[in-house]
Amino acid sequence: MTDQEAQRNDSAATTLVGRVVIIDDEPDIRTALSGVLSDEGHTVCSADTAQAGVELVVEKLPDLCFLDVWLPDGDGLDVLVQIRKAVPNCQVIMISGHSTIETAVKATQQGAVDFLEKPLGLEKVLLSAQTALRLRRLTDENENLRGRIEEKYRLIGESASIERVRQQIQRMGRSQATVLITGENGTGKENVCRSIHAVSERAQGPFVAVNCAAIPEELIESELFGHEKGAFTGAVAMHRGKFELAHQGTLFLDEIGDMSLKTQSKLLRVLQDRQIERVGGTRQIDVDVRVIAATNKELREEIAKGSFREDLFYRLNVLPVSLPPLRDRGEDIILLARHFLADYCRENGEADKALSPVAQKMLRAHTWPGNVRELKNLMERMSILVAGNVVEAEDLQNCGMSIPSTEERVRPTEDILSSCDDFRLAKARFEREFILSKLKVCGFSVSKTAEKIGMERTHLYRKLKQLEIEVESEEAARE
Numbered sequence: 001m002t003d004q005e006a007q008r009n010d011s012a013a014t015t016l017v018g019r020v021v022i023i024d025d026e027p028d029i030r031t032a033l034s035g036v037l038s039d040e041g042h043t044v045c046s047a048d049t050a051q052a053g054v055e056l057v058v059e060k061l062p063d064l065c066f067l068d069v070w071l072p073d074g075d076g077l078d079v080l081v082q083i084r085k086a087v088p089n090c091q092v093i094m095i096s097g098h099s100t101i102e103t104a105v106k107a108t109q110q111g112a113v114d115f116l117e118k119p120l121g122l123e124k125v126l127l128s129a130q131t132a133l134r135l136r137r138l139t140d141e142n143e144n145l146r147g148r149i150e151e152k153y154r155l156i157g158e159s160a161s162i163e164r165v166r167q168q169i170q171r172m173g174r175s176q177a178t179v180l181i182t183g184e185n186g187t188g189k190e191n192v193c194r195s196i197h198a199v200s201e202r203a204q205g206p207f208v209a210v211n212c213a214a215i216p217e218e219l220i221e222s223e224l225f226g227h228e229k230g231a232f233t234g235a236v237a238m239h240r241g242k243f244e245l246a247h248q249g250t251l252f253l254d255e256i257g258d259m260s261l262k263t264q265s266k267l268l269r270v271l272q273d274r275q276i277e278r279v280g281g282t283r284q285i286d287v288d289v290r291v292i293a294a295t296n297k298e299l300r301e302e303i304a305k306g307s308f309r310e311d312l313f314y315r316l317n318v319l320p321v322s323l324p325p326l327r328d329r330g331e332d333i334i335l336l337a338r339h340f341l342a343d344y345c346r347e348n349g350e351a352d353k354a355l356s357p358v359a360q361k362m363l364r365a366h367t368w369p370g371n372v373r374e375l376k377n378l379m380e381r382m383s384i385l386v387a388g389n390v391v392e393a394e395d396l397q398n399c400g401m402s403i404p405s406t407e408e409r410v411r412p413t414e415d416i417l418s419s420c421d422d423f424r425l426a427k428a429r430f431e432r433e434f435i436l437s438k439l440k441v442c443g444f445s446v447s448k449t450a451e452k453i454g455m456e457r458t459h460l461y462r463k464l465k466q467l468e469i470e471v472e473s474e475e476a477a478r479e
Contacts, residue, residue, distance in 0.1 A: 021057050070097075157329060257302055328432070435469065
């Protein structure tokens, strides 16, 4: 038994069938291929010219195409390019009776998965078809997986601040420059990084994430740059670091503010030279990596304290992204809560659940110190612990959530004074906190709040819209 026969027998139990188009000007070839492939369960149609073949591919959207190199009205290699452009997932097998190595190499470079010489052997045709169909299935599975990953890390929200971040992501995707993402814990820094990677030219390359705060200082250099065998006690084999693993892709350095000064110095050199040296090694290794860093620290303060290198900060901060805390995205809170609740209900096999009006008010009133991550975790608990189809205020209270106390309501103002140096931004944040606190006291009644703070109701409605505070209209509530 030949190797081809053995491979075919091994895979017989998982034989794939698909839609196949044959483009060849020889009737005997079309008839023979159609017969063989049809006997295996494939749906087959054929064309005898380049133009008719391309039209057939566009119409049928096949999984696989057998394409002759020489056609009466065109070059098969040109047809290959047209097919790959029109139906990218269609796998193409080139066939020819007068092939050269140069032609075969060029066909492979332009996307052909195989190159068969005439006369065609039955076993070779079937084996090549199975290989191509498995590649097609793998491609589809990868695309589906990529889609699920992108959906998982999609930025959700309709606030002006999150829309600005989305616009930044689209612009940054066209660049190769380093990015520095800042924001409080739980605001979605990794989501932003993955989104930038997904829209960049490196989207097909690897995405590698490193939490700098979670790796002991004595190990982080090995994790980032790798090590040679015998570099230190326990280094029993060569180890490739994250930079090598992320070659031609994106490396996400989370919590960069917790990196030691020694490692910062080596990172700076790598960003400048685009080369790494493994721990215990002497050879310089070229790396093509886009670095995106993130931190919840104020790096300028860390620079002033001497715990972060100023030159590294400027090297990383080429494209800055600042993520707003959830408390500043009031109108997104319920949108996010519903999204997470639906996701976790589906994931846990639970019936869909809604949020009662009072529960929604509690969610809006909360200050969210843990930001989006805190809201996400809360909705996961609700999907599991709530027996009914509606999440009530009592359910939130049972999970430890409550209307903020007087002390908690004062804290945001103190945060503004300590963290905000821009007068206009501080004024806008104070207005938001002030109005939110009065709305809570007045049970989220706009009329009562307007009367309490001495403002016309219509003026207050405009101010709520300006500050992106979502409050159900009292007319709708009465209905």
